[in-house]
Amino acid sequence: MTAGLTGDGSGDGDVRWYDDAAGPVVRPYAMTRGRTRSADGAGLDLIAVVVAEDPAEHPGAAHALADQTLSPEHLDIAELTRDMPRSVAELAAGLDLPVGVVRVLVGDLLDAGLVRVTRPVPPAELPDESILREVIHGLRAL
C-alpha cells in the first residue's frame, strides 16, 4: 500500500498520487477507533461464519442499534449477514476492509448481540469421515 509512504524530499517529488493511488482517505483503524483487537473478535478465523441475530429476539441488539454507537461499517456487516451467512474473509473482501479491522468490528457486533459467529471446526478435531466423504463427492460432482 502506498498510503504510508512519505513523499517528502526523497527524490521523487514529481510523483503525484490521485484517487486510489493515494491510498485510503480514512486510515483503516480509524473505523475501530484505533483498536487493533477486541476481546470477542480477536481469534476469529478467516472462515468463521457471521450470521445476523434477529433483533426481535435480542432486546440488547435493538438497544445497540438505537444508541447509535455503531459505525456505518458495523451496520454494513449487520446488514450483509442478515441476507446470508458470510465468512470473515468474504466480509473483508466485500467491504474492502483489512481482515484485522473486520475482526474488531465483528467483535463489537458480537458484544452487542447483533450477530453470532459459527467458528470453524477446531484443528484438534478435524471433520469426521462423513463430512470428508461429502466433500469428496461434492468436488467430484462439480
Next chain:
Amino acid sequence: MRPLRSDRGRTRPATAPVALKLLVAGGFGAGKTTLVGAVSEIRPLRTEELLTEAGRPVDDTSGVEGKRTTTVAMDFGRITLREDLVLYLFGTPGQDRFWFLWDELARGALGAVVLADTRRLQDCFAAVDYFERRGIPFTLAVNCFDGAERYPEEDVRDALDLDPGVPVILCDAREKESVKGVLVSVVEQRFAELAQQAG
C-alpha cells in the same frame, strides 16, 4: 468499494454452513489464483491484512518517521458443496517474509495444494517444507504451462525429495476438471488419515 452480491428475498437460513478450507501454496506466478478461479463459484476475492511494525519480523526500518504499513493480499474462492457445507480455497501469500501469516491460514485447514512450476521448482521448496513439518497433508500439483518442458512425475518427486505418500499430479490450473482431481486427492489423504486412526 466492490459491490457485494445481495440476496434479498431469500429465506433466512436457520444455521450457518459448516465451513472448511484448503490452502493453495506455491511460488509467485505458479498459478495459485488461476487454480482457485478454475473451481470457485465466485471470482477470486482478495482480502488484505495490514501489517504494522510490530507484526513484521524481518524488515527493520530504523526511525519512527519511516514507519509504514505493509499490505499482504490473500486471494480466495468458495465452493458451496451443499447448502450447509462450504469449502474455501485460500491462496497463500507468496513472499517468504509473510510465513507467520501462514500459521493462521493453516490452522484447521483440511490440507493443501503446493503448485509447482517446473521452470522454477525451487520456489516451492519452502511450502513443501512447511506442510511436511506440520503434518498437514498436501498434494504436489505440477502446473503444466504451455511451452514448459514436461518432466516425469518421478523426477519431480526426486527433485523435491518428497515422501512416497505425497501424491504428485500433473495438472492444468486453468482447467476445472484437472483442478478438481487435485483437490480430491488432498481431501482423500485426510480421509485416509482418519480411517487409519479409527482402524
